[in-house]
Amino acid sequence: MSLLKLMSERYTCRRYSSEEVKEEDLLKILEAAKLAPTAHNNQPQKIYVIKSKEAREKLLTDFPYNYKAPCYLVCAYDELRLGEKLFNENGEIDVAIAITHMMLMAEELGLGTCWIGNFSAEDVRERLRLPKNEKIVAVLSIGYHREDDRPSKLHFINREDDELIIYL
Ligand SMILES: Cc1cc2nc3c(=O)[nH]c(=O)nc-3n(C[C@H](O)[C@H](O)[C@H](O)COP(=O)(O)O)c2cc1C
Numbered sequence: 001m002s003l004l005k006l007m008s009e010r011y012t013c014r015r016y017s018s019e020e021v022k023e024e025d026l027l028k029i030l031e032a033a034k035l036a037p038t039a040h041n042n043q044p045q046k047i048y049v050i051k052s053k054e055a056r057e058k059l060l061t062d063f064p065y066n067y068k069a070p071c072y073l074v075c076a077y078d079e080l081r082l083g084e085k086l087f088n089e090n091g092e093i094d095v096a097i098a099i100t101h102m103m104l105m106a107e108e109l110g111l112g113t114c115w116i117g118n119f120s121a122e123d124v125r126e127r128l129r130l131p132k133n134e135k136i137v138a139v140l141s142i143g144y145h146r147e148d149d150r151p152s153k154l155h156f157i158n159r160e161d162d163e164l165i166i167y168l
Contacts, residue, residue, distance in 0.1 A: 006107055011151035013112025016069045016143035021051075025109045026071065029142065032105035033075075036098040039090035044081035045098045046134055048074040058127050059139070065116045069141035074124065075099050076136045095137040102140060112145045 026049070033047050050059045050072040059074065060066045075098065077091035103113045121136040130136070 003104075006104060010103065010107045011112075011155045012114045013141075013143070013145050013149055014067050014114055014152070015146040015149035016067060016112065016141070017146045018068075018070065019144050021071045021111065021142055021144075025106075025111060026142075028109060029073075029102045029105045029111075032101040033098040036094070036101045038094040038097070039088075040083060042081050042083055042090070042094065044077035044079070044091050045095050046076045046078055047098070047102075048076070048128065048130070050074060055128075059124065061127065062123065063139075064119050065114070065139075065141075067114055067141050069114075069143040071142045073102065073140040073142065074128065074130075074136060075138050075140060076130065076134045079133045079135060091135060092137050099138055099140055106142055110144065111142055112149065114141045116141060 030047060030049075033045060036045070038044065050056055051070070056072065059072055075095050077095045079091065082089070082091055099115060103115065106113045116139040117137075119139065124130075124136055124139070125132075125134070
C-alpha cells in the first residue's frame with residue numbers, strides 16, 4: 001500500500017478483538033521503533049512491552065484508558081542518553097517519532113493502535129517500577145480491530161489546508 005493511503009486509512013482504534021498480537025508482527029513494530037531517527041543519534045527510546053496478564057494488571061489499575069487491548073507499549077526515553085543539552089531538549093520528540101513509526105508499521109500489518117497520552121506518567125512509572133531517569137511519554141495500545149470498531153467523530157474533523165500550511 002502506498003504510504004499516503006496507509007496514513008489516510010489509519011484511525012485510532014479503541015475497540016480491540018481479544019486475539020493476541022502475533023509475535024512476528026510485534027517484532028516488526030518494535031523494529032520500526034528502533035529505526036526511528038533521533039537527535040544526535042542518541043537513541044534514548046525505551047519501549048516496555050506489556051502483554052502478560054500480570055503486566056497488564058499492573059499498568060491498567062487506575063489507568064484512565066483501558067481499551068482492553070491485548071498489548072500495550074509503554075514508550076519512554078532515558079534522560080541519561082540525551083547527552084549535552086543544546087538549544088532544545090529532544091527526548092520527547094525522539095519518542096514521538098518512534099511511536100509514529102510503530103503506529104504506521106502496525107497499520108501496515110492490519111493492527112490498530114491508540115496513542116494514549118492523557119495519564120499520570122509518574123503513577124505508571126511507579127507501578128511498573130521503572131528507573132527515575134526514564135521519562136514516560138505515551139502508552140500505545142495495539143491489537144486487531146474488533147468487528148464493531150469505527151473511527152471516532154474527531155477523526156473526521158480536518159482543518160483547511162490554508163490554516164495548516166502557509167507558503168511565505
Ligand atoms: C499526543 C497524542 C495524545 C493522545 N492521547 C490520547 C488519549 O489519552 N486517549 C485517547 O483515547 N486518545 C488519545 N489520542 C488519540 C487522538 O485523540 C486521535 O489521534 C485524534 O482524535 C484523531 O483521531 P484519529 O487518530 O482517529 O485520526 C492521542 C493522540 C496523540 C497524537
